[in-house]
Amino acid sequence: MIDRIQRFFQQSLAQPGSESGTAPSLELATAALLCEVVRADYHIDDAELDALHRLLQSHFGLSDAQVVELMEMAQEEVDDAVDHYQFVSLIKDNYDYAQRCELIGMMWSLALADGEHHHLEEHRIRRLADLLHVAHADFIRGKLQAQGSQD
Template sequence: MLEAIQQFFQRALAVPEGSDSRRHRLTLELATAALLCEIVRADHHDDVSELEALHGMLKARFALTDEAVDELMTLARAEAEQAVDHFQFVHLVNAHYGYADKVELVELMWRLAYADASLDAHEEHRIRKLADLLFVRHSDFIHAKVRVQREQGITVL
């Protein structure tokens, strides 16, 4: 992707110059973060609870410091805003994530969407679109949504 991304990972995680496989894995993590940023951006409103949830997800998932997560979020948002479509991110995820990892990613998307205790139609549409592009079966898309709703005590008629 962008050279700035590789520079970030070199600084934040001390990636050796010749470590192509490590750099590739970190680029995949950035692609994952960019897809999650798409959910935060979907309703055209930066909700603090969603940003905090995204920060916590990235910190836990990638074992980064708060400062590294802040920089990763900035880079991921910039990448998502500059991208014409989701292809570059989805392509990396499809090529390197197993099916269970993709379902887990969709579940993280639902967690972000519900972080502010409400689900915007744009958020749901974006998750549905990304789940389709990730080849996640509709039944798993729905199961992930229901799991998050149950965890958060959301009742749906």
């Protein structure tokens, strides 16, 4: 599976002059944490999957095929992971505070994409925000912004 991940990023996402290694892993880690939010309520809704697809596509500038493959790999990673440490530590080490807040906002957008506010999704986002060292005020700000864009 690691060979598949490396091949995907080398073929699809590598850009000339970019540092190899960290960016693809960050993309996969970001997608994996977003997948965790989608499955937090034990019901994967098509609206949430569509929202995940759009978020990844716009955030990383990927094609449809690249996003589909990234989502599949992220889901495999989440299924195989024992905890969130590998994803969270990579993001904490490479994303600045504003980027981590943006990620929390993306999580809220996913959680609200199906038109429901489920306490399990909120709990998962709160836990991830704590692990990412995002202040509670910014956690709430992300929630309110996502709710405002849903209206």
